Amino acid sequence: AGSGSSGGDGGAELGQLLRTFPESASARRVAPAIDERIKGQVAALKGAEPCTATEVLRGLGATASRLPDDSVKKLSADADEGVVDGVYACGVDQF
Numbered sequence: 001a002g003s004g005s006s007g008g009d010g011g012a013e014l015g016q017l018l019r020t021f022p023e024s025a026s027a028r029r030v031a032p033a034i035d036e037r038i039k040g041q042v043a044a045l046k047g048a049e050p051c052t053a054t055e056v057l058r059g060l061g062a063t064a065s066r067l068p069d070d071s072v073k074k075l076s077a078d079a080d081e082g083v084v085d086g087v088y089a090c091g092v093d094q095f
């Protein structure tokens with residue numbers, strides 16, 4: 001996964017994986033991987049590019065909410081919380 005991408009079309013592939021092979025080892029790694037990306041972007045809100053991190057969080061939240069696995073869908077709330085903090089951090093950064 002690219003560090004700057006929000007996972008745009010990767011969500012479709014992850015969704016297909018979760019629907020087709022829900023019990024596979026790869027499918028079980030989806031939620032932890034998305035969780036790790038969200039946590040990384042939340043941490044990045046305190047860095048030099050809070051606006052970029054906010055946009056990535058928006059994309060991750062949207063991707064998580066569209067995936068069929070409930071453990072992944074729940075992660076969209078974490079991303080949404082990060083977006084709220086990010087909007088503030090971005091505004092302060094631009095000020």
